[in-house]
Amino acid sequence: MTVGTTSGTDRAAVEIPADCGAREAQRGLSAMAMGLVGSEILKIAGQVRALIAGGREVCNLTVGDFAPKQFPIPQFLADETHKALERGETNYPPSDGMPELRKAVQRVYRERLGIAYPLDSILIASGARPCIYATYRAIVDPGETVCYPVPSWNNNHYAHLVGAKAIEIPVGPDTNFLPTASMLKNALKDARLLALSTPVNPTGTVMNESEVRALGEFLVEENARREKSGRRPLYLMYDQVYRDLTFRGFRHETPVRLVPECAPYVIFVDAISKSFCATGLRVGWIVGPAAIVSRMRDVVGHVGAWAPRAEQVASAKLLENFEIADAFHTKMLEQVSLRLEASYQGIEKLRARGVPVEAVPPQGAIYLTIRFNLIGKPVPGSAGVFKTNEEIREFLLDKAGFALVPFQAFGVREDSGWFRLSVGAVSLAEIQAAFGRLEKAFGG
Numbered sequence: 001m002t003v004g005t006t007s008g009t010d011r012a013a014v015e016i017p018a019d020c021g022a023r024e025a026q027r028g029l030s031a032m033a034m035g036l037v038g039s040e041i042l043k044i045a046g047q048v049r050a051l052i053a054g055g056r057e058v059c060n061l062t063v064g065d066f067a068p069k070q071f072p073i074p075q076f077l078a079d080e081t082h083k084a085l086e087r088g089e090t091n092y093p094p095s096d097g098m099p100e101l102r103k104a105v106q107r108v109y110r111e112r113l114g115i116a117y118p119l120d121s122i123l124i125a126s127g128a129r130p131c132i133y134a135t136y137r138a139i140v141d142p143g144e145t146v147c148y149p150v151p152s153w154n155n156n157h158y159a160h161l162v163g164a165k166a167i168e169i170p171v172g173p174d175t176n177f178l179p180t181a182s183m184l185k186n187a188l189k190d191a192r193l194l195a196l197s198t199p200v201n202p203t204g205t206v207m208n209e210s211e212v213r214a215l216g217e218f219l220v221e222e223n224a225r226r227e228k229s230g231r232r233p234l235y236l237m238y239d240q241v242y243r244d245l246t247f248r249g250f251r252h253e254t255p256v257r258l259v260p261e262c263a264p265y266v267i268f269v270d271a272i273s274k275s276f277c278a279t280g281l282r283v284g285w286i287v288g289p290a291a292i293v294s295r296m297r298d299v300v301g302h303v304g305a306w307a308p309r310a311e312q313v314a315s316a317k318l319l320e321n322f323e324i325a326d327a328f329h330t331k332m333l334e335q336v337s338l339r340l341e342a343s344y345q346g347i348e349k350l351r352a353r354g355v356p357v358e359a360v361p362p363q364g365a366i367y368l369t370i371r372f373n374l375i376g377k378p379v380p381g382s383a384g385v386f387k388t389n390e391e392i393r394e395f396l397l398d399k400a401g402f403a404l405v406p407f408q409a410f411g412v413r414e415d416s417g418w419f420r421l422s423v424g425a426v427s428l429a430e431i432q433a434a435f436g437r438l439e440k441a442f443g444g
C-alpha cells in the first residue's frame with residue numbers, strides 16, 4: 001500500500017472510495033447514531049438550491065437563516081472581529097467564555113431583561129445549539145422524560161441524542177401555538193425538563209405576559225410538590241434566541257422576572273445568531289443557576305464547543321454598546337417586519353379570493369405561520385386531490401417557485417396543511433414576485 005504524504009509529489013495518494021466502510025458501519029455504529037434523523041429543513045433547502053442552480057425562479061422561504069446580502073451583520077461586529085484577529089486573539093478562550101463577554105451578557109440581562117445574575121451563572125458556547133445540548137445533557141439521564149410542544153424546533157433530535165423519553169404536547173392556533181399552564185399540568189407529571197422557546201420557531205408566535213407568569217408559578221408549585229415527596233426537580237429550558245425580534249406590540253417576557261422564585265429551575269438559552277443576523281459567527285450563552293451552569297461548562301468544554309475567541313471579544317464590545325445594538329435592531333426589525341407583513345397581506349389577498357389559506361398575523365422571529373387548507377381538495381389544473389402536506393409543498397414549489405417548510409419538519413405528524421414561511425434569506429421584491437406566481441398557480 002502506498003501512503004500519501006504532503007512532502008512527496010512522486011508517490012500516488014491512496015484512493016479512498018466514497019462507499020469505504022459503509023458495510024462495516026451497519027454493524028459498527030451506535031444505536032443512537034443509527035437512530036438519528038438529519039435535519040429535514042436542510043434536505044428541503046438542498047432541493048431548493050438544486051432548482052435555483054438549474055435556472056428556476058424560486059423564492060427560498062425555507063431556511064431559518066439570513067442571507068448576508070439582505071441581512072448583513074452589524075459592521076461594528078465585523079470590524080471588531082477583524083481587529084481581535086489582528087491583535088492575535090487566536091488561542092483557546094477560557095472554558096466558560098471570555099470574561100468581558102460574560103460581563104456584557106450579565107449587563108444586558110440586568111438592564112434589558114430586569115434579571116440580575118451573578119457572573120458564575122453565565123456560560124458562553126458556540127451558538128445556541130451547544131447550549132441546548134449542554135442543558136439536555138446536564139439535566140436529563142437516559143430514560144428520563146423531556147416535554148416539549150409540537151411543533152417546535154429540534155427538541156425531538158436533542159431528546160434522542162441524550163436517550164430521553166419524549167412527551168410531546170400538540171399545540172395549535174387556539175393557544176397561539178404555545179402550551180398553556182393547564183396543558184403543562186397534565187403533561188409534566190414525571191418530566192425532568194420542559195423545553196420551550198418564545199418567540200417560537202416555527203410559528204413566530206410570542207407567549208404573552210400572563211402565560212409566562214403562569215408558567216413561572218407552575219414551576220414553583222410543581223417543584224414544591226416534588227421536594228415534599230422527594231422527587232427530582234423539573235427544569236425549564238427557556239430558549240430566547242428571538243427575544244429581540246417582536247412586532248405589532250408583542251413583547252418578550254421571562255418567567256424569572258415575573259416570578260423570581262422560579263429562578264432555581266430556569267435555564268436560559270440565547271445567542272447573537274438571530275438577533276444580530278450572525279448565524280455563522282457562532283456565539284451563544286446559557287444563563288442559569290451557577291451550580292448547574294458549572295456542570296454545563298464541563299460538557300461544553302469536553303465537546304470543545306467554545307465560541308471562537310475573536311468573535312467573543314467582538315460580541316462583548318457590541319453587547320456593551322447599547323446605542324449601536326439598538327440602532328441595528330431598529331433597522332433590522334423594520335426590514336423583517338416589511339417582509340412578514342407583505343407575506344401576511346399576500347395570504348390575506350388569496351383568502352379574499354376564496355383560496356383556502358390563512359396565516360397567523362406576524363408576532364415575532366422571522367417566521368410566518370401559514371395554512372394551506374387543501375387536504376382533500378382538488379389540485380389546480382389536475383384531476384387529483386391533495387392528500388399530504390408534502391404534496392402541497394411540491395405543488396407550491398413546482399407551480400409557483402414558492403418554497404416552504406411543512407410542520408412535519410417540526411415534529412407534527414398529521415397532514416393539516418400548516419407550513420413555516422421564513423423571510424431571512426429573501427428581498428421584499430422576491431416575496432412580492434412569489435405571491436404573484438402563487439396567485440397564478442391558484443388560477444388568478
Ligand SMILES: Cc1ncc(COP(=O)(O)O)c(C=O)c1O
Nearest residue numbers: 064127128129153197201271273
Ligand atoms: C429556537 C431556536 N433555538 C436555537 C437555534 C439555534 O441557534 P444557533 O444558530 O445559535 O445554534 C435556532 C435556530 O434556528 C432556533 O430556531
